[in-house]
Amino acid sequence: MPTPEQTLKYPGATMAAGDSFRRAVSRDRFFQGLLWACGLCGFLLPVAIIAYLLSGGIHSLSRTFIFDYPRGTPLGARGGIWPAIQGSFALAALGLGLSLPLALGGGIYLAEYGRGRAFATVVRFLVECLAAVPMIIYGLFGYAFLVVFLKFGVSLLAGGIVLAFIMFPIILISVQESLLAVDDAYRDMALSLGVTRFYLFRKVLLPQAWRGMVAGVVLAVGHAVGSAAPILFTASIYFSKGGLDLREPVMTLPTHLYNLVSEAISFDQAFGTALVLILGLLLFNTSALLLRRIGGVNSP
Amino acid sequence: MTARTEAIRLPAVPNDAPLPRSRYPLSFDVGFLSVSFHGKITLKDVAAAIPDRQVLAVIGPSGAGKSTFLRVLNRTLEIIPQARVVRGEVHFKGENLYGRGVDARIVRKRIGMVHQKPLAFPLSIRENVLFGVRFHQHWQGRPKDEFTQTYLERAGLWEEVKDRLRQPASALSVGQLQRLCIARALANEPEALLMDEPCSALDPVSTARIEELILGLKEQLPVIIVTHNLAQARRIADRCLFLADGVCLEQGPADRIFTDPASARVRDFVTGKIG
Numbered sequence: 322m323p324t325p326e327q328t329l330k331y332p333g334a335t336m337a338a339g340d341s342f343r344r345a346v347s348r349d350r351f352f353q354g355l356l357w358a359c360g361l362c363g364f365l366l367p368v369a370i371i372a373y374l375l376s377g378g379i380h381s382l383s384r385t386f387i388f389d390y391p392r393g394t395p396l397g398a399r400g401g402i403w404p405a406i407q408g409s410f411a412l413a414a415l416g417l418g419l420s421l422p423l424a425l426g427g428g429i430y431l432a433e434y435g436r437g438r439a440f441a442t443v444v445r446f447l448v449e450c451l452a453a454v455p456m457i458i459y460g461l462f463g464y465a466f467l468v469v470f471l472k473f474g475v476s477l478l479a480g481g482i483v484l485a486f487i488m489f490p491i492i493l494i495s496v497q498e499s500l501l502a503v504d505d506a507y508r509d510m511a512l513s514l515g516v517t518r519f520y521l522f523r524k525v526l527l528p529q530a531w532r533g534m535v536a537g538v539v540l541a542v543g544h545a546v547g548s549a550a551p552i553l554f555t556a557s558i559y560f561s562k563g564g565l566d567l568r569e570p571v572m573t574l575p576t577h578l579y580n581l582v583s584e585a586i587s588f589d590q591a592f593g594t595a596l597v598l599i600l601g602l603l604l605f606n607t608s609a610l611l612l613r614r615i616g617g618v619n620s621p
Numbered sequence: 622m623t624a625r626t627e628a629i630r631l632p633a634v635p636n637d638a639p640l641p642r643s644r645y646p647l648s649f650d651v652g653f654l655s656v657s658f659h660g661k662i663t664l665k666d667v668a669a670a671i672p673d674r675q676v677l678a679v680i681g682p683s684g685a686g687k688s689t690f691l692r693v694l695n696r697t698l699e700i701i702p703q704a705r706v707v708r709g710e711v712h713f714k715g716e717n718l719y720g721r722g723v724d725a726r727i728v729r730k731r732i733g734m735v736h737q738k739p740l741a742f743p744l745s746i747r748e749n750v751l752f753g754v755r756f757h758q759h760w761q762g763r764p765k766d767e768f769t770q771t772y773l774e775r776a777g778l779w780e781e782v783k784d785r786l787r788q789p790a791s792a793l794s795v796g797q798l799q800r801l802c803i804a805r806a807l808a809n810e811p812e813a814l815l816m817d818e819p820c821s822a823l824d825p826v827s828t829a830r831i832e833e834l835i836l837g838l839k840e841q842l843p844v845i846i847v848t849h850n851l852a853q854a855r856r857i858a859d860r861c862l863f864l865a866d867g868v869c870l871e872q873g874p875a876d877r878i879f880t881d882p883a884s885a886r887v888r889d890f891v892t893g894k895i896g
Contacts, residue, residue: 437702506740510802513697514753514809515730524752525742 371477371603374596381593390562391572396535397560397580398587402594404563407475408571409598412556413546420460420488421538428496428534433518433526445497452490456550461485464554478567480556487551488541495537532613537610541603549575574598645713647812648673648843649694654709656689656698656867664689664867666709671860676839678858679847680873682890685864687847691815694718694845695732697727713813730757733811739798739816741790746773746782749790749801753809768808775832780831796827803834814838816846820853832857851891857881863887 339345385401392400427444435441463483473479503526511521535537545551558570559580565571574594649671656664664686671677678686692698693711696718718728730753740751742809749866750769754760757819760768769786778800782793790801799819806814816835833842835857850856855859858875863884870884882888889895 504740506736507742509697509700510736510740511742512700513695513729513736513753514756514805515726515728515733516753516756517726520756524744528743570689 329485342611371599373405374446374523374592374599378592378594379587381589382596386590386593389596391577392562393587395584395586397577397590399590400589402572402574402577402597404561405572405574405577405594406597406601407563407565408557409546409574411477411482411565411571412484412552412573413542415477416484416488416545417538417542419482419485420492420541423485424489424492425534427498428493428500429522431493432497432500433522445494448490448493451486452494455619456487456548459487460554462486463551468555474568475558475570476556477556477565477571480552480571480573481550483555484545487545487548488538491541491544492534492537496530496534496541499537500526502533503529533608535613539606542605543614546602547575547598548577549573553579574601622749623769626676635674643799646673647671649845650712650767651694652712654690654693654711656686656693656704657707658689658701658704660848661728662707662867663704664693664864667864667867667869668709669862669869669872671843671845673843674839674845676835676857676858677843677845677860677862678854678865679862680849680851680854680890681864682895683849684866685803686867687864688817689867690864691734691817691845691847694813694815695734696710696728697734699725699892718740725756727729730809731811732813732815733806735799735802735816735819737821738863739795739802739822741793741798741801744790745787746793746801747786750804750808757809763862771790772804775807776800777830794827796823798832799823799827802832803831807838811842813843813845813882816844818847818849821849828853851879851893863890 379403387401387406388403390404391397391402414425427448431441431445435444460483463479463486467473467479467482468475473482507525507529508521511517511525549557552573553576556570557573560574561570561572574597578591578594578598581587581594647670649669651667651669651671652666654664655662667690679690689698689704691708692701692704694713698704698706706719713728713732713824717723728819742752744752747765747769748755748774750772751765763771770779770883771781773782773785778797782801793801799822803819807843820831823831824846831894832853839859845855847855854875860873861878862872863870863876863878863882865886871878871882871887878887879891882891886895
């Protein structure tokens, strides 16, 4: 046993860093810088896209552009995009209205009632597959099954159902995952008080999980509303003067954008349309964020 | 279903267990109980007779099946997937808990449980206490505030929280949380209380408060407590049940188990030779 004096004199006993330690520290610093740069991409990418759209499209934004229907020759060179805004909004609302209850129920089943059962495992796998199906396949299926076979025609109804197909797996997975993220100890505690799983869900799980569910809804809606492929053959029309009818086709923002660019009608109008689409989604995301901030009276 | 009191089947292990001539009848009567988990037997042929209004301490080394035994008594074992009772039966006040037509949720309401790690629901203190009664609706005309006060007082927490009943329960200290959990369990108006190492996360002062509480509670109902703390078992238990590797090695009055155990393994454990 060395005496305290000996320990103090021990040559290795110093607080100064040695070479290998210093190398480890500089490696760590390098790694941190690298990760920071990756994080920066997450900031720059969306900001750059929005800035680009703003610079290209801000001058086409006007009262007429938002609230008028397309005019001019070729059609869309002048006038506005109100029917497309209306159509996209209606499709999103219809799709969400159809998919949300189903996805919510399915996610709750998978997380709470069917856990560990073979049926639930299979369902989850299939839903993940559904989420990975390319948009154009949804469009094709919607056309063949809804438009032609069920004779819905190219219509708001057919497009809404296709968008519901797209939103369903995304919402379902986020509902399930946000429920699974709640500590199992809560379930154990609540169930040992003799309550039912539904009571447990309503009083304990939902207040903790609904924020994650909202995030899933935002993701799903953004995904569905921004896509042209699924509604190209099922719901969209080149021109409309506005007005909504379930059996009639609608104009939508992404397909209108596609037409404006692919037929080189007007790049100014195209930028304006893209800007409106992005700002609309941004508005939706922000309101969801605010909802998550202010909500949850009982949350810890 | 007959109420069996004295005539229990003798367990297959050394056990004097002549039931103490208690003033109270039996609460639990466990007959040759075996439990499997993932197909592996974790509790084997455990038989026990637990008198009413006494504290039974379930002791033994880690992984002996103590918590499993506790969970069988109020059918919370079923919450854990892959765990099942393979054999045996549990009678509570003469009623077979695993009999036909018995709803596990009613069993859990009548036999309360306090877990190892105290955890409040993300609700106010008041709503935590009222969690069970809002579901089971056993108010019998009592106003909610009175109900809340009664059980917070019973758990010795009222004085500390009476001014912040509507604030989130998550702000409480661990010791207070555990008493809130006890209040929540008692508000279900159970006829027995199971406690799974209720003090293992607590400091000595909070532990002393809980022990005091347990001694008060046994005036009304049987308390079955799993504990790793032998000194605690000595302080509060009337009877002890010693489990090792899923087998009941010994059970009987606490003072006899601690002073003169029949099994060598139990002796080594209670004298601190093995941990």
